Amino acid sequence: MIVVMSRVTEEDLQRVVDKLKGYGFDIHISSGVAKTIIGAVGGSKTVDLSNIEMMPGVEKVVPILQPYKLVSREFKQEDTIIKFGDTEIGGNKIAVMAGPCAVESYEQLLAAAKVVKAAGAQFIRGGAFKPRTSPYSFQGLEEEGLKMLKAVREETGLLVVTEAMDPKSAELVAEYADIIQIGARNMQNFFLLKEVAKISKPILLKRGLSATIEEWLMAAEYILAGGNYDVILCERGIRTYETYTRNTLDISAVPAVKMLSHLPVIVDPSHATGKWRLVGPMAKASLVAGADGLMIEVHPKPSEAFSDGAQSLTPQNFHVLMDELRYLANAIGKSL
Amino acid sequence: MIVVMSRVTEEDLQRVVDKLKGYGFDIHISSGVAKTIIGAVGGSKTVDLSNIEMMPGVEKVVPILQPYKLVSREFKQEDTIIKFGDTEIGGNKIAVMAGPCAVESYEQLLAAAKVVKAAGAQFIRGGAFKPRTSPYSFQGLEEEGLKMLKAVREETGLLVVTEAMDPKSAELVAEYADIIQIGARNMQNFFLLKEVAKISKPILLKRGLSATIEEWLMAAEYILAGGNYDVILCERGIRTYETYTRNTLDISAVPAVKMLSHLPVIVDPSHATGKWRLVGPMAKASLVAGADGLMIEVHPKPSEAFSDGAQSLTPQNFHVLMDELRYLANAIGKSL
């Protein structure tokens, strides 16, 4: 860590140096006219910087080590590839997870699944537990929904991605799902993260509504540190002042995360934009920016959806988009 | 709700009208050259607006009813006052909750509690379960910490505010605490909200890191809708682009919430600013803006704190601030 002190007295400097040495750091001091810089290397990384920050004379404290370890590229050079039989995420083949926002009925889900399958996607998505802003909105079919997902899985061969919202039901979700999704609102629900860390199913971790890339990677670190190394990150837009789109899709997070971490990254352009007309262009942009996969809302009849109809593609639009994505994937040396 | 349609065909218009009538709405149509406005009144409020939004010809859908009900001023005109023996929150007396960020030891907590008590605050705060960005940071003393809080409560007569982080341990926290805090990261942890709604202890609901006032009130609505009417809202700064302060304290949320809702509102200037020098001015500003209380970090030795030392007041600074707040409260016809 680096400590910058301002117009420092001998005494204040000594106190900080002693404190840093107490944490096991090696100390190097550079003194200028107005500022003194203390370089502290070695030492433990669990020091709370704010304790140094408030010592007399200290102007700022700058960490020099990334706070995450297991998720970092430095820890593991090669890309993590997660296997599901002959499907995989993180390799050369683009994974597509598609389906309705919420599981509404077996008929609806099956209809969606057939569309998804026919268009060439490998995963069906659909929420059985739905995080809703309002307590009066549809909250999901819960275990009934999970059962429908499993039935559709058996009928179509599609793999299932669905959300777990609390530690208690995470185990239940794991029985039915191939991938357990952690939603944006739960990215820092640390009890839930610790719980899914114990489950031997891959976790899809959505970026929080206003999470920095570092906080997102730290949330993933919770899961890896708990023993589950199969984490897929999912960029789904961040909250900004712009109201035209529901969120602002941060596509630059894709190459950024690929540099910082070995984990696969996918993108959800449906929730990010909230407007079906923008889903296609954003899906394509994400693909060429390096995303390992896409999560796309498709509904057999969007205008009758229980939630988020405005961002769902119709079966036909989804078909067209998949063809375009396949073509583009091939153009950049990947497949779909 | 209002539906705005653009260069609409007779057919598209009819389809929307039929759909709205199907939901039980009364329909009024205003036709201009470029736009047609449909006013839909009456009807159910659980219609998902996005389903209308995506019908052909629809440009936008504007809700006209606030999505919350039980928390609203319209539902209950008079201020909610929550009683704790002879202390109360929401009335004329300013509630002050002070103490360390985390419970670190019985000695630390008791030392802090004595300071808090001597300065005239009514509540001791301190986390036994700590939501931490890093899995490697101190996570709290858990039940041991809760026991220390209870012991200090018995020794000093201070009431206890402490955080519950997951549905499973909420019941446990309720056994020890006078007020159960829901942290910013859990504001939309809906399972947790539903769980604390069943507990007969007041809930302090912190505003989420990037929650709108409406989302915050909707989170409170979950708790009231579940049967617990004793909710205290706590503004604690929102995430913005500004990095000088940890968050940006939105003091305007205080009078805004007091207009929209009958629930009491307090402010946490410590977490909001992250800098102890700003805590005093922001505490005073919150008070005159109409806050019903304050939550302030005080640590017997801030530079030895396990977390967030940089935002903690020393005992002496807290004493001075409390005197200033008391004087100011009197000046505006309240007490402390």
Place this chain on the structure above:
Amino acid sequence: MIVVMSRVTEEDLQRVVDKLKGYGFDIHISSGVAKTIIGAVGGSKTVDLSNIEMMPGVEKVVPILQPYKLVSREFKQEDTIIKFGDTEIGGNKIAVMAGPCAVESYEQLLAAAKVVKAAGAQFIRGGAFKPRTSPYSFQGLEEEGLKMLKAVREETGLLVVTEAMDPKSAELVAEYADIIQIGARNMQNFFLLKEVAKISKPILLKRGLSATIEEWLMAAEYILAGGNYDVILCERGIRTYETYTRNTLDISAVPAVKMLSHLPVIVDPSHATGKWRLVGPMAKASLVAGADGLMIEVHPKPSEAFSDGAQSLTPQNFHVLMDELRYLANAIGKSL
């Protein structure tokens, strides 16, 4: 416009209706139990909504017409294509504007221009007037820099894009430039917009640091309303809480603007990300999202640049990127 009134009295309603009729609107009233909706169609569009908003009983006022006209797709269906001899912007060919952030010397500019030309770009960019946060930073070579740009133009045949920062010097810039750039900080410098509206050179209008899409289009509307129809919009990242990238590139603004407006849109991934490693992926993503062009920083020796070296590509990296972009452009039926 739509006016929503709450628990309204006959008198308050009448006052609002009279006021709206005074503005020439036709009025349609829908009365519900709690709310009354007034649809006001026709009438003048220059009514200040806030005057209605503050009338007794009024809860909110919702505009129904977009505030821009000349820039809108409704006003002009077909894409605007701006011609420069045999080069064009807005058509099938991707325009690339590349070069150093600032013009530093004739040698530096010429070296950059040769790289830009050899890689196949059509425009050289470089600032002669530099908006700098600090008064102590390099402010640009001013007219000397403009002369160098012109000389390089003559030597290489590249077209010149450079920024005008104030109304007084806009005319001067116009003498030397093929496209006059308005920087992000000046997007709402309305005197400058009115001034460049009178000049018969195309204007490249960067999106403001925290401008909404609507505000950006309104700024363009100033230029069109002043008589200059050749406006190129440039997305360059918006300010968010994320600090890993300098700004957050809002690629979804590209298809959004293409739907709302007939004007061409280009993207500047260099200023948006502030990190040269992210420039390539973001350039490619912008291209497939529908951008009509790209603005990319290239410097012969980035580590010796007077400004923004960290986001500049080296000549070699630029060459490689241009090849990838050309290939990708062909793959989506465009050329470069």
Place this chain on the structure above:
Amino acid sequence: MIVVMSRVTEEDLQRVVDKLKGYGFDIHISSGVAKTIIGAVGGSKTVDLSNIEMMPGVEKVVPILQPYKLVSREFKQEDTIIKFGDTEIGGNKIAVMAGPCAVESYEQLLAAAKVVKAAGAQFIRGGAFKPRTSPYSFQGLEEEGLKMLKAVREETGLLVVTEAMDPKSAELVAEYADIIQIGARNMQNFFLLKEVAKISKPILLKRGLSATIEEWLMAAEYILAGGNYDVILCERGIRTYETYTRNTLDISAVPAVKMLSHLPVIVDPSHATGKWRLVGPMAKASLVAGADGLMIEVHPKPSEAFSDGAQSLTPQNFHVLMDELRYLANAIGKSL
């Protein structure tokens, strides 16, 4: 400055050290296992950090000196007090600038001025040049408006605050105004800043829509560096994701700026909130947070205002607020 390098080679390190020495810095190196820290003290402050940032092996560069000098507390310890005859800004007396958003007519302005004067404010505010989002909105009465301000000044003895929007008309505004306002949209209009730096009238510099505190102080530095030391800073709300208020008033910026700078700071709660009901609480909060003054919109008939009626106080509400502010100022040892 501090340079952090990662897994560095001897060669890369030497290159950075040589470059820093070339800038005149003294160099101190701390080597850890993963990271090497270079402390560079002394040297010139106009080095562009991004040039170091992109050198091989460099992970990040951290500046240690504040980029501003003349505006800093370190440069000048005592508060700057700006005198206007027997009125002053920055001292013990709270300055209040009130009046309509725009000058609409002599009658309107005079009526407002009489209200402002009677309530005890010292300054009349009103825009003759109006920065408007739309080219079709009222743009101000321009020089006619300035003349009305001067006439009202003569009639009432109130001092005049009004905005200059471009370098050309700044001189003109200076002839009529006692304080020249630079609006939020022009905070980084550097030509305008340089121009008003040459004028011997105090400058009121509004914080930009999404300006950091540092950028705001740097904009002030432009004016001081140009020779005009009489700058008043004005916090007016920043752009956030929250839509309930027009902007989010950052009251914490008041004590923050008072620590970092010697310049006076005032607050504009009217533009910040956009809702007249919030103006009073935010004015009071700003006062106790340490603001040296307030800028408040008052209109004789808000619902007939040409702009921003919804945030204007009526004469009666303004009177009541001024009484409350006077009482509160006295309570904290100031006057109004």
